[in-house]
Amino acid sequence: MATVGDPGNPSVGVWQVFKTLGTASTNVTLPPDNSTGIYKNCKAAPPSAPSCLTVGGVKDTYGIGEFAVTVSQYVTFLNTADPDGKNLRQLYEDNMNSTVWPQYGPINYASGSGVAPGQHYSVAYPEWAQKPFNFGDFRRGAEFVNSLFNGKVLSKTSSTSGTFKYVTYKVRLSPETERGMYDMSNETPTRTASTGFVLPSNDEWVKAAYYDPKHGGTDSYWVYPTGPFDQPNISVLNPTTGDVTNADKQPLATYNPNDPNSSVDTPGAPAGTAPTWCPSQAGPSCAKTFPADFPPGLNLAPLYMGNVSTVGQTKTPSPWGAYDMGGNVVEHTDSLAPQPPGYHFLRDWRYYHGGVANAPAYQVAIYGFGYFPGDPQLGRIYPWMGFRVGVIGDVK
Template sequence: MHFVSSRTRLSRAVVATCGVSALLLAASATAGPGAAAAGPDGPGGDPSRGGAVITVTTAEVGAPGNPSVGVVPFTDAIYPSCADAQQTSSGCQTVGGVRYPYEIGQLEVTVEQWVAFLNTVDPEGRNRLDLYDEPESSSAWPKYGQINLSAGAGNGHHYSVAFPEWADKPYGFANFLRAARFVNSLYNGRLISKQSSSNGDFDYVTYRVRLSSRTERGMYDLARRNATRAHDSGFVVPSQDEWIKAAYYDPNGGGTYSYWKYPTNPGVFGDGDATAPNPTVLNPTTGDVTNAANQPLASYHASGQPAPSWCPAQLQPVACSTVNPIGLDPLTYADLYQGSLSTVGQAETTSPWGTLDQGGNAVEWTDTITAPPTGRNSARVWRRLHGGVSNAPAFQMWPSAVGLQPQDNVFYNHTYPWLGIRIGVIGDLGLGKS
């Protein structure tokens, strides 16, 4: 499944199976590690005190002012500029150039980190901010359900990781508004510690942050539906250019025009998937990567091979292969939902800047606003996404895979379990308030 053709197939399947309510969802779609929780604050308290503490590590991305390249969406080529690109109805985009140093998450935001965030910002479990949907539960969706909501739990404990194996997988049910609220919680939180480190050619920064319950303003003012960055320093959702530079731009000049074809290896533009990374093989009951020695490596659905997949050991395999919240019959379900998310970082293949899993696993949001695919004015805000998916072919990992979605797509909230988040940092964060 990817953001071009399979969305339509899925929409049709859901409509045929689920009736009028699904039709409304489909129409909406086509129109457009590690956290240790502490008790959240009660009303009126300091919103950064008592929240969960999470640890995030970022990769430093330098070479400010690097050249951009031209891409024609979903084609197997890059160009020195759009003036050199082939002329198609899809047009050309200039991507990848960033004039300032910044940081980007080494890993995707995990389920454990997201649960810590949920229990901080929604300690009563009332879901007023629409940060959770029933398909995310292990009972509604055994194969993909990452998080359970318990009405009877105590304050600050209503949300829990569905099974331990999910804790270190990417959170997969994000929309942009959820990603922005997570970033606002980081931005408004308290930066407890900051430590720099290096590993070979790569430089990293590790932050420990006590999350804040304040989510509506911070880096993004969500009172504005087309919210953009409100500050010059702090945690962010990466922009399209920041994301692409971290994934593909080689400061040592490798690849083509200094850009790799995949976030895992330079590849060869124009050869289809011949130089694509190897696909991961997962432990069938834990989702851990078992073939990390087979480099370069990414979690995606390689042509002619099974998609990386697993089912929690606590469940019967038949539940994972048949039970779904959309009401799809087993054959249609098996066709549309094959790939599963793997444990973050275990593919072990780095981008030119030391990030992991920018190729495959979960597709990731950026904060870049774009025109809707029709090119016409729309009441909805559309944003760019990148990264490939464990359920999609190799071309979804190309720099030209400039996907887009409405920032608040309800249809995908209920049907697409591979939408992830990777945080970024701009400016220089000091200890105390971030």
């Protein structure tokens, strides 16, 4: 965990590029005149803003994952939480399987009398082990956190790297995932304890990604997790392993600079193409094979251009020493978002942040707040959603 200090730091007002109720042409409005979209408070935001959100102030020191939760870590969790492989809580779905979706499926499933308890789930190919888990949502993240919360801390080690401070926890996971930091029997679970492992809140996530304790940027906040003003360079990936091959091009992030599906590519995006790869074991049809229940007749290739890179290999830290907070997978927080106008049935809306390997730079920026309705039907076709773990209080 990267330690995030400077407790009681000021918040800022941030322009939200995603309209809660958009027009027929686009739901995205970038800040005017290439501005940062950061204001001392929301009263200082222009009246033309779609909406302004006050974010980033956190009263206590806390920890946030140096990296997003990896495929290997999620597989360990699956085999702990579901040793019989019955998948009663939908912690797994078929689109995660490399046979169903070769390019994006990181986790395979096996059943039958020959499979021992706790061995039903496995990393699809070795190349996936240290990639971010990419089919996350709030509920999967919360149950992962509950497994940590109810588990046993085997060791806790402090370290430093330059100016960054870290605490490394080694935890034996618990099979109890329905209760802990979050009571999953509630319709909208929230934190139940002041100490323990958590999904970061919106403020905690934003502070860890964008707040500069040295007070650079705009009112001490960066536009990107990789720097105060300029868009990062684009990762180039090994086409069969997903390893980053251009880490010397700093600052760097795994995102798509020129998304043909977007009418609002961020002005001034660096040259480059969507970072992508396919496991060599999947063969030459890897990028052309999609789940069988996808709607027929769609041109799917332009919709699925980017793929995730190995965690940490972009080597560009946030102001607090966390990596990949821009691009790769969008990360879920535990903060409830207001239900947008036009929706009349209760949904578990949560903020998520950070952009994805398939999307332009505006989604990597501080103003790229997204809302996720907790709809599993959306999650199963969007293979760029993950989460990272946080910690509050003194966990022992």
